[in-house]
Amino acid sequence: MQLRMVPIALSLLATLTLLFGGWFLYQKMEVEEPIKHEIGQMESAKLARLEVAKDRIQVDLTVTNPELFPREYQDLRVKLADLLQNKAVDITIHNNAKALEDIWTNGVFSFTEAVDLHEYSRIPQIVSQWKEAYRLDEASTQMDEENIYVYLKRGTDDFYTIVPRYPAKEVTARG
Missing domain, CATH: 3.30.70 (Alpha-Beta Plaits)
Known part of the structure; x- marks a missing residue:
C-alpha cells in the first residue's frame, strides 16, 4: 500500500489550521x-x-x-x-512618571510605616506633606477594605499606585 503524500500533507495542514484558528x-x-x-x-x-x-x-x-x-x-x-x-x-x-515615582520612592518608608502600624489617619497627612514639599498640583489618597490608592500629579506627569492592606491581620477594638 503506497501512501500519497500530497493528500496527507493537505489534511494535516487543514487540521492544524482549524485547530489553531x-x-x-x-x-x-x-x-x-x-x-x-x-x-x-x-x-x-x-x-x-x-x-x-x-x-x-x-x-x-x-x-x-x-x-x-x-x-x-x-x-x-x-x-x-x-x-x-x-x-x-x-x-x-501604567501611570508612573519617573519624577513622581522618585517622590514615591523617597517617601515610601513613612507611608509603609503608617500602613504596617495601621495608622491610616496619618496617610493623608504624609501625602499632604509631599504635596507641599515637592510642589505637586494634586496629591490624594483613598482607601477601601482591601487597598490604599495614592495619586500624585505635577503638570502633565502623574503617578498612581495601589497599596494592598491586610485587613485579616488588623486588630480592631470592639465594645
Missing part, C-alpha cells in the same frame, strides 16, 4: 473582547496593554479619573474573576 478565535472572542468591553465601560481608566497567556492575563491600565477609580477597580476585579474563572488576572497601573 479555532484557538485564536476563542482567545479573541471569548477572552480578549469581554475584557476590552469591561474596561471600555470604565470612566476612570483606559486600557494601556492586554496580554493573554495560557494561565494568566496581564492588564495594564492608565488611570484617567483618580477619584472614581477605586470603586471601578473593585468592580473590574470582580467582573474579571467571574469572567475568567480559571486564569489569574494581574492588573497593573
Whole structure:
C-alpha cells in the first residue's frame, strides 16, 4: 500500500489550521473582547496593554479619573474573576512618571510605616506633606477594605499606585 503524500500533507495542514484558528478565535472572542468591553465601560481608566497567556492575563491600565477609580477597580476585579474563572488576572497601573515615582520612592518608608502600624489617619497627612514639599498640583489618597490608592500629579506627569492592606491581620477594638 503506497501512501500519497500530497493528500496527507493537505489534511494535516487543514487540521492544524482549524485547530489553531479555532484557538485564536476563542482567545479573541471569548477572552480578549469581554475584557476590552469591561474596561471600555470604565470612566476612570483606559486600557494601556492586554496580554493573554495560557494561565494568566496581564492588564495594564492608565488611570484617567483618580477619584472614581477605586470603586471601578473593585468592580473590574470582580467582573474579571467571574469572567475568567480559571486564569489569574494581574492588573497593573501604567501611570508612573519617573519624577513622581522618585517622590514615591523617597517617601515610601513613612507611608509603609503608617500602613504596617495601621495608622491610616496619618496617610493623608504624609501625602499632604509631599504635596507641599515637592510642589505637586494634586496629591490624594483613598482607601477601601482591601487597598490604599495614592495619586500624585505635577503638570502633565502623574503617578498612581495601589497599596494592598491586610485587613485579616488588623486588630480592631470592639465594645
